[in-house]
Amino acid sequence: MNVRSVLEYVPYFRGRLFLVHIDASLLGADELVDALLDADALHEIGVRLVLVAEGSDTALLAHMAGACEMHAATVEMPLTDGEPALARVREILERRQVAIAASGTTGRFAQPVVELALALEAAKYITLQEGQVPHREGQPIFAIPEHEVASCSDCTNLPELLEAAALCRRGIPRVHLLDGLNRGVMLDEIFSEEGVGTMVHNDSYKEIRQLQEDDIPELLSMIARSMADSKLLHRTYEDVRRNLHSYYVYTLDDTIVGCVAIYPYPEQACAELGCLFIKKHYEGHGYGRALCRFVENKARALGFNRIFAVSQSAVDYFRDRLHYSSLPREVLPPARLQALEQSGRASLVFGRNLDA
Numbered sequence: 001m002n003v004r005s006v007l008e009y010v011p012y013f014r015g016r017l018f019l020v021h022i023d024a025s026l027l028g029a030d031e032l033v034d035a036l037l038d039a040d041a042l043h044e045i046g047v048r049l050v051l052v053a054e055g056s057d058t059a060l061l062a063h064m065a066g067a068c069e070m071h072a073a074t075v076e077m078p079l080t081d082g083e084p085a086l087a088r089v090r091e092i093l094e095r096r097q098v099a100i101a102a103s104g105t106t107g108r109f110a111q112p113v114v115e116l117a118l119a120l121e122a123a124k125y126i127t128l129q130e131g132q133v134p135h136r137e138g139q140p141i142f143a144i145p146e147h148e149v150a151s152c153s154d155c156t157n158l159p160e161l162l163e164a165a166a167l168c169r170r171g172i173p174r175v176h177l178l179d180g181l182n183r184g185v186m187l188d189e190i191f192s193e194e195g196v197g198t199m200v201h202n203d204s205y206k207e208i209r210q211l212q213e214d215d216i217p218e219l220l221s222m223i224a225r226s227m228a229d230s231k232l233l234h235r236t237y238e239d240v241r242r243n244l245h246s247y248y249v250y251t252l253d254d255t256i257v258g259c260v261a262i263y264p265y266p267e268q269a270c271a272e273l274g275c276l277f278i279k280k281h282y283e284g285h286g287y288g289r290a291l292c293r294f295v296e297n298k299a300r301a302l303g304f305n306r307i308f309a310v311s312q313s314a315v316d317y318f319r320d321r322l323h324y325s326s327l328p329r330e331v332l333p334p335a336r337l338q339a340l341e342q343s344g345r346a347s348l349v350f351g352r353n354l355d356a
Helices: 001-013 028-045 059-065 081-093 111-121 158-169 185-190 215-230 237-242 287-301 313-320 334-343
Strands: 019-021 048-053 072-074 100-101 125-129 143-145 173-179 198-203 207-210 247-253 253-265 271-279 307-310 325-327 348-353
Touching: 001 028, 019 028, 019 111, 028 048, 028 059, 028 100, 028 185, 048 059, 048 081, 048 111, 059 072, 059 100, 081 100, 081 111, 081 253, 125 185, 158 173, 158 198, 173 185, 215 247, 215 253, 215 271, 247 287, 253 287, 253 334, 271 287, 287 307, 307 313, 313 348
Parallel strands: 019 048, 019 125, 048 100, 072 100, 125 173, 143 198, 271 307
Antiparallel strands: 173 198, 207 247, 247 253, 253 271, 307 348, 325 348
């Protein structure tokens, strides 16, 4: 697990509520201790937690939570009791304790548990189950948008996936299906980009959006070393703010993992793709390519027929991965050519024509 990745998620998760449903078959299992230690670590960083035991008895779960020295309290009634149970859960959470409750029924997505998650505006609904989580063509499904589930006829656990997708549509952003026999599964799932279980999510999990002014310090920190090594042009806070509309960021769960910029040259009917950067431990997942395609589509929408990039450190990427052609400097718009010559950088020019 990457420590930097964990630290990036901590402020985002602080104050959020996670509901964890535990299958009856796992209650009392030795592996559940690891999951509860994971839960306790989440609670320590400020995550609000509700642990739900499938069935009508919380004794085993409460005993194991006590053995883990978790700051927890038990709801004295099952969730099937409705409003009184909800009120008790809220009271425990307000005391900054972990709430332990019995569902009072069976099923990972039983109505009382789902209604509790919705009432508490849970950020994550996590199921700990015994055995294999969904696969497609023999490969694990790490993440799937809720709107794709209905067409996933070749997936295992399809009824469960459909229930998870329905929960996303009702307002829970992330539903995680995890094998509770996999030790350390919760932290590995939550604090790694790919995860170890299956996450059904709404469309905002992976997003390319315009840079906001509040994002500028994060962007500058992210690209600082590349600027210092002259891999990227030097930019100040004021430089970025003046051109805020040109910058876009790639986010995972609202965490910025990459950036790109588009600089239009309307008179030459072309645009420059600039400031392309992906954080090191997120490389290799196609995010850079997605940002480049995004900029190309923006350029097409502006009516441009060419895109170009100027780089001295990403030569292999533009030439071999994106298949941009090497171009002479003279093809650059006059203003951009002048800026490049004045910079003294030994940058190369790459570009491609944009199909309609």
